[in-house]
Amino acid sequence: MLSRWLVVMSLLCAAFTLPVKSSAQQRSPAVKDWPGTDPTRSTADKGKPIPVHDLSGLWSGLWGSRLGGQAGGVQLHPNNGKPENEPPYTPYGLQLYKSHKPLEGKDQVAPAENNDPRTKCEPLGFPHANHYDLGVRIYQDKNNVAMLYQYNNTWRIIWTDGRSLPKLADGGVVVNGDEYREQRYFGYSVGKWIDDYTLEVHTIGTMPEDHVWLDNTGRPISDQTQVTETLKRVDYDTLEWSETIVDPKIYTKPWNTMKLDLALQDPRVDVLTRYCSPIEYQKYNSMFGDSASEK
Amino acid sequence: MKNRLALVFALVVGLSVSAPLFAHHGGATMYDSRTVTLKGTVDTWYWANPHCLLKFNVKGDDGQVVPWIVETQAPNTIYPHGFRKDSFKPGDVVTITLRPTKNGKPNGALLRAVLPDGTELVWER
Numbered sequence: 001m002l003s004r005w006l007v008v009m010s011l012l013c014a015a016f017t018l019p020v021k022s023s024a025q026q027r028s029p030a031v032k033d034w035p036g037t038d039p040t041r042s043t044a045d046k047g048k049p050i051p052v053h054d055l056s057g058l059w060s061g062l063w064g065s066r067l068g069g070q071a072g073g074v075q076l077h078p079n080n081g082k083p084e085n086e087p088p089y090t091p092y093g094l095q096l097y098k099s100h101k102p103l104e105g106k107d108q109v110a111p112a113e114n115n116d117p118r119t120k121c122e123p124l125g126f127p128h129a130n131h132y133d134l135g136v137r138i139y140q141d142k143n144n145v146a147m148l149y150q151y152n153n154t155w156r157i158i159w160t161d162g163r164s165l166p167k168l169a170d171g172g173v174v175v176n177g178d179e180y181r182e183q184r185y186f187g188y189s190v191g192k193w194i195d196d197y198t199l200e201v202h203t204i205g206t207m208p209e210d211h212v213w214l215d216n217t218g219r220p221i222s223d224q225t226q227v228t229e230t231l232k233r234v235d236y237d238t239l240e241w242s243e244t245i246v247d248p249k250i251y252t253k254p255w256n257t258m259k260l261d262l263a264l265q266d267p268r269v270d271v272l273t274r275y276c277s278p279i280e281y282q283k284y285n286s287m288f289g290d291s292a293s294e295k
Numbered sequence: 296m297k298n299r300l301a302l303v304f305a306l307v308v309g310l311s312v313s314a315p316l317f318a319h320h321g322g323a324t325m326y327d328s329r330t331v332t333l334k335g336t337v338d339t340w341y342w343a344n345p346h347c348l349l350k351f352n353v354k355g356d357d358g359q360v361v362p363w364i365v366e367t368q369a370p371n372t373i374y375p376h377g378f379r380k381d382s383f384k385p386g387d388v389v390t391i392t393l394r395p396t397k398n399g400k401p402n403g404a405l406l407r408a409v410l411p412d413g414t415e416l417v418w419e420r
Contacts, residue, residue, distance in 0.1 A: 072319070111320050119319075122395035166323050272371045280344050287341065287364050292325055292402040 002136035034205060035269050043208060045264065047235040052196045055145060055231055058269055059239050059262035061134035067260045068134035069215055071104050074257040075131070079217035087219060096209060096220040105217025112285060112293030117212060121164030121276035124184040124194040125212035127227050129154060130243055130258060132216060145191060145199065151274040158189040158201050165190050165202050183207050183223055198232040209250070214257075222249040230281065235266035305333060319345040319369075326394045326404050334390045339384035344369045349383055349392065349405060365393045365405040367418050377416050387411050 061068020073079035073203065089097065101109045102116055111119075118124055124132060135150040145158040166173035166181065166188045172186055173181050181188070187206040193199045204226050206212070216222040225247035232240045243258040245251065335353035346366040353361050367373055370380070371387065388411055393403035407417045 033309075105321070108321045110322050110325050114320070172371075236381070275344070277344060283343070284345055284366075287350075288346070288364050288402060291364070291400050292396045292398070294398050294400060 035266050041285040045237040048234050049234050050197055052191050053199075054140070054238065055138045055199060055233060056139045056140050059135065059263040059266060060263045060265050061173065061241075061260055068262065070079070070131045070134065072088075073105050073131075073215050073219065075260050076256055076258055077164070078137040079107070079215070079219065081106045087255055088252045090248075090250060090252055093247075095224065096250065097218055100213065100218030100220065102213075102216060102218035103190055105215075107218060110293030111289035116216070116218070118216070118276065119281055120280065121278045122211060123154065123185040124151065125207050126156065126187050126211055127225075127243060127245065127257070128204075128214055129156075130229075130241070131214065133274060134241075134260075134262070136262075137271065150271045151275055153273055154186070156189065158191040158199075160193070160199070161192045162192075165191055166205055168204060171208075171223065179204070185212065187227070194203055194230075197234070198230055198245070201227075201229040203227040203229070214245070220250050221245070222247055224249045238262070239264070322394075322404060323327055327397050329394070329404070330392055330406060331395050332390060332392045333363065334388065337383045337385055337387040338362065339385065340380075341378040342370055347373060347378070349391070349408070351383075351389060353401075359391050361401050363391075363393075363401040365391060365403045369407040373418055376415075376418055378418070382410070382416060383408070391397070 002054050023223050067075050070078075073085070077085040079085065087093070087097075100107075100116070101114045103111065103119070104107070118128075129151060131148050133151050137148040137150075139148075140160075141145045143159065143161040145160055147156045147158070147235045149155065164175075166175045169180065172183050175181055175188075180286050182271055183205055185207050187203040189201055189203040191199045191201040206221070206223055206225055207225075208223040212221060213219065225245055228244045228246075230240075230242045232242075239262040241258065241262060242256070244254050244256050321364055333351075333353045335351040336349040338352055339348075341348040341350075346368060347370060348366050348396050349363055350362060350364045353363055354362060367378070370378075390409040391405060392407045395403040405418060407415060
């Protein structure tokens, strides 16, 4: 009995440390020079002192709290039809939502019927990038924090050098008092440390509602949005990431969309890329999506 | 025994898979809740984002050949479950368990495949 238990335990341990190959192929030794993400990482370094003003590292929202996927909508309010998850839409915001044909959430449609910009390989933009398979690699220096998002190899800069947040103006933003800059998929972000371990970030100047959505379920977001995030390193290997949206064009009041824990990963981990290819989407639809979607 | 062990191994590792789900689309509007198992001959195995696709031909009792096509997930997602770019070759006789689309077309979501050598590849939606 004991020896059988030891065999089972050995197999389970091996399952967490060895890569998987098909049983038709010979199993290879453990991969040591290209490590993958580790679901146990969130507990590995809890006792280490938290570095001050330092968010650098590879953070995965798909472990730790495991809530970073957000396929069903923003983390705090998934689009599941429950009253407490209904956003505070303006009349225009609700009209816009109803015009969206998403692939996820309670109002999802079949692939050939969707009008989700991401299936045309439009950039997710910000803050949608926070609500889809969230995982980021953070680098920082004295002037800025750089976030490399795993989805579609995108990146974003948060300026921490004390510069002011731009002002919205005429479909873009104004900086330095009178210099006009264009709208951006990831907007313009400034951040400041509000304590030793918490960075507060403000973002403005994102894309209009005909270019981007807030999440995969079709919730809208406009170019009038102002996003506030707090990134708090609660212990050495846990990053608590919160987000609040103010968008007077779409929502009647501020809306908390996210508060989730990301787990610090081995800095050598090679993150899987999620690159959107128009050619691949077209081929998928012609081979399968169109037929499977027919009524 | 070997295949059963491989299946258990694949399921256990599936619980710790490092590949996040690439949620291209949901399945609630498309797929029936029942499952269907078919035996057929591989035509094409398309290894690509956003979904890998398997085309295979099924000969009915009436002698008619119906071309089926089923989808699974992106390569990064199914690789830890044993799927490979060359898992299916044209001409292979395979047994496919799938969840069919609600519209009655010969389309579905691949749940498991049994290869000519008896290997099972499993991706349960």
